[in-house]
Amino acid sequence: xxxxxxxxxxxxxxxxxxxxxxxxxxxxxxxxxxxxxxxxxxxxxxxxxxxxxxxxxxxxxxxxxxxxxxxxxxxxxxxxxxxxxxxxxxxxxxxxxxxxxxxxxxxxxxxxxxxxxxxxxxxxxxxxxxxxxxxxxxxxxxxxxxxxxxxxxxxxxxxxxxxxxxxxxxxxxxxxxxxxxxxxxxxxxxxxxxxxxxxxxxxxxxxxxxxxxxxxxxxxxxxxxxxxxxxxxxxxxxxxxxxxxxxxxxxxxxxxxxxxxxxxxxxxxxxxxxxxxxxxxxxxxxxxxxxxxxxxxxxxxxxxxxxxxxxxxxxxxxxxxxxxxxxxxxxxxxxxxxxxxxxxxxxxxxxxxxxxxxxxxxxxxxxxxxxxxxxxxxxxxxxxxxxxxxxxxxxxxxxxxxxxxxxxxxxxxxxxxxxxxxxxxxxxxxxxx
Amino acid sequence: xxxxxxxxxxxxxxxxxxxxxxxxxxxxxxxxxxxxxxxxxxxxxxxxxxxxxxxxxxxxxxxxxxxxxxxxxxxxxxxxxxxxxxxxxxxxxxxxxxxxxxxxxxxxxxxxxxxxxxxxxxxxxxxxxxxxxxxxxxxxxxxxxxxxxxxxx
Numbered sequence: 056x057x058x059x060x061x062x063x064x065x066x067x068x069x070x071x072x073x074x075x076x077x078x079x080x081x082x083x084x085x086x087x088x089x090x091x092x093x094x095x096x097x098x099x100x101x102x103x104x105x106x107x108x109x110x111x112x113x114x115x116x117x118x119x120x121x122x123x124x125x126x127x128x129x130x131x132x133x134x135x136x137x138x139x140x141x142x143x144x145x146x147x148x149x150x151x152x153x154x155x156x157x158x159x160x161x162x163x164x165x166x167x168x169x170x171x172x173x174x175x176x177x178x179x180x181x182x183x184x185x186x187x188x189x190x191x192x193x194x195x196x197x198x199x200x201x202x203x204x205x206x207x208x209x210x211x212x213x214x215x216x217x218x219x220x221x222x223x224x225x226x227x228x229x230x231x232x233x234x235x236x237x238x239x240x241x242x243x244x245x246x247x248x249x250x251x252x253x254x255x256x257x258x259x260x261x262x263x264x265x266x267x268x269x270x271x272x273x274x275x276x277x278x279x280x281x282x283x284x285x286x287x288x289x290x291x292x293x294x295x296x297x298x299x300x301x302x303x304x305x306x307x308x309x310x311x312x313x314x315x316x317x318x319x320x321x322x323x324x325x326x327x328x329x330x331x332x333x334x335x336x337x338x339x340x341x342x343x344x345x346x347x348x349x350x351x352x353x354x355x356x357x358x359x360x361x362x363x364x365x366x367x368x369x370x371x372x373x374x375x376x377x378x379x380x381x382x383x384x385x386x387x388x389x390x391x392x393x394x395x396x397x398x399x400x401x402x403x404x405x406x407x408x409x410x411x412x413x414x415x416x417x418x419x420x421x422x423x424x425x426x427x428x429x430x431x432x433x434x435x436x437x438x439x440x441x442x443x444x445x446x447x448x449x450x451x452x453x454x455x456x457x458x459x460x461x462x463x464x465x466x467x468x469x470x471x472x473x474x475x476x477x478x479x480x481x482x483x484x485x486x487x488x
Numbered sequence: 489x490x491x492x493x494x495x496x497x498x499x500x501x502x503x504x505x506x507x508x509x510x511x512x513x514x515x516x517x518x519x520x521x522x523x524x525x526x527x528x529x530x531x532x533x534x535x536x537x538x539x540x541x542x543x544x545x546x547x548x549x550x551x552x553x554x555x556x557x558x559x560x561x562x563x564x565x566x567x568x569x570x571x572x573x574x575x576x577x578x579x580x581x582x583x584x585x586x587x588x589x590x591x592x593x594x595x596x597x598x599x600x601x602x603x604x605x606x607x608x609x610x611x612x613x614x615x616x617x618x619x620x621x622x623x624x625x626x627x628x629x630x631x632x633x634x635x636x637x638x639x640x641x
Contacts, residue, residue, distance in 0.1 A: 424553070425550075425551065425552035425553060425556075426527075426552075427527055427529075427552035427554075427613075427616065428496075428552050428553045428554070431492055431495065431610070431613070432492050432496075434492075435491065435492035442527070443526065443527050443528070444527075444528050448528075451528065457527075457528035457529070457530070457550055458527055458528045486493075486496060486501065487501065487504070487505075487553065
């Protein structure tokens with residue numbers, strides 16, 4: 056990890072050279088209007104109305120720094136990595152390795168840990184479930200996960216449990232959407248080998264106490280796998296402090312491109328794990344008698360990796376670090392408070408997920424209208440939200456509803472945008488109540 | 489320009505608020521479930537048959553305004569019709585929903601179903617408008633198991 060690399064020669068373009076300095080207003084505060092100018096798509100209109108994008112938990116928009124970094128790579132350096140002797144391939148390799156170092160910095164990773172580039176958070180979770188779970192789990196073992204998991208942190212574990220005979224046990228959640236920590240403590244035993252938990256619930260916004268969950272799991276010898284897809288873009292995430300064994304994130308939810316995710320893992324675990332996919336780039340030598348695998352992270356990166364996407368993701372992470380994750384978090388917490396107060400004023404509207412620690416996700420139902428119809432009316436007003444079960448059907452089951460409408464915030468949202476949202480919610484009432 | 493009022497015609501809003509033939513039917517010959525896995529909408533269709541003619545039909549369950557109004561209107565249109573006639577009407581309805589939003593409507597064939605012409609602007613909502621119909625056609629064939637909007641047609 057973090058091998059020192061020869062400095063690229065002067066005629067080699069840098070991937071991050073165009074990243075702007077931190078955007079701060081004159082008084083040193085987060086300047087959201089300046090931030091918005093970095094996101095071209097935010098200036099478009101929808102049905103003649105300004106776009107109000109409140110579907111950031113589904114995907115986020117990309118700042119110019121990301122678009123330009125990827126464009127520049129394809130225009131000036133495009134080549135495959137880790138194999139060429141030619142200048143372009145060496146440049147591409149430098150950028151790809153540099154991208155990994157940027158992600159290490161972004162996540163404050165511990166010594167002896169690796170970051171693997173995958174095709175997305177879902178692939179990262181499947182990798183851990185199949186490679187780690189598949190090689191460790193035995194009949195009688197238990198995998199704990201929570202009622203608030205996204206399907207991507209349920210189904211891979213179901214698959215590996217079915218194969219190994221291990222048992223899947225969901226940790227219940229309380230009425231406010233918090234994890235039931237007492238239940239969690241009572242479910243821990245020597246049988247538990249894996250605790251798979253989301254950092255932030257995509258359907259409820261709940262922020263789980265990962266450091267504590269991790270400590271308790273380690274006390275019984277279990278390994279902790281955290282789905283950080285909804286946390287990494289919205290709050291400082293320091294993996295050294297959280298003390299987890301595996302952590303995954305999605306590039307496109309953190310203002311980077313689609314088609315890339317990361318898997319962070321403890322090197323000692325990764326070294327013991329069998330490779331997941333075979334192919335080029337993950338081997339030291341291949342013969343028909345014996346193949347010697349490369350060390351992690353390469354061991355888990357079979358085939359040509361998403362190179363431009365890694366560069367784009369690194370540009371996104373650099374952009375976020377320049378803004379400051381604490382500043383972003385403070386801004387979104389302010390938005391969340393304002394939004395929650397204003398939505399409480401809409402008659403017949405009920406918010407699901409009122410945990411004390413929340414990220415910028417507000418899931419709600421209205422007594423007069425179905426989530427799909429609410430989403431449709433909002434769309435007509437230029438307001439983009441998500442309606443449905445949010446790939447978290449157990450959450451819907453827990454609260455006895457088929458679906459919710461979900462507003463999810465990003466760093467570029469403003470208080471003023473809530474006027475359009477609240478106005479549209481009143482229109483829903485006028486039409487359906 | 490999108491005007492969601494074109495989608496949510498008054499007739500649709502009325503059927504959504506006060507659905508016709510809403511409720512279970514204890515002496516039904518066939519009970520058929522219809523489910524849309526994409527949004528979780530779910531209806532049960534209760535059917536009484538006289539040979540292959542619909543004697544009475546009711547529905548219950550939950551769904552969006554489009555799916556609920558469509559189910560409600562459907563129950564008022566199919567009573568006394570033969571299976572082949574119901575299928576023909578569903579076909580006409582589906583063809584209309586899939587047609588270009590600018591193309592003229594065959595109002596004679598469609599009858600009251602023309603209130604759903606606004607759905608043509610929003611193809612993702614076609615499944616909402618046809619959920620109950622899929623379930624009814626399956627019920628008429630006394631098909632085994634629930635039908636899903638994701639299982640073909």
